[in-house]
Amino acid sequence: MADRRPEKSCEQACESLKQQDYEVAVKHCTEALLALSQFPPAHLPEPCQAQIDRIKIETLLYRIASFLQLKKYGQADEDCRHVLGEGLAKGDGPFRAVLCCMHLKGKLQIVSNVLSKSLMGESLNGMVTKDLTRLKTLLAETEVIM
Helix, strand or coil: CCCCHHHHHHHHHHHHHHCCCHHHHHHHHHHHHHHHCCCCHHHCCHHHHHHHHHHHHHHHHHHHHHHHHCCCHHHHHHHHHHHHHHHHHCCHHHHHHHHHHHHHCCCHHHHHHHHHHHHHHCCCCHHHHHHHHHHHHHHHHHHHHC
16 A cells, blocks of 8 residues: 555544544544545455555544544444444454454554443434444453453
């Protein structure tokens, strides 16, 4: 992957989340996702595609956390469905590997904390709650395994 910009934007999004600058985190995530969309999956070698998938999942998780903090629940739910749909469609193994890597780097806790806070403190509609609870369960399982 010659262009490192999506990964850099993903890292900047994580830093913005740590600094509680959620609008900036959303901006970095959106930039990363737009840059990643320029890489057609059919034309990439497997290792490059795996790296792109990892960055995309991380970026979506950061954007979900940011949207939740900004109380943009519909957008968070939409990204949640993308993470769950794409992550699990490619098999549970690669998706869990991304979550484990995030956990080992200390990045998963940020997202997990925001999900917990939103599920406990906010009144969300049924579908949003269902999707976010499913995602939170996957994150919690990853943290327990590690």
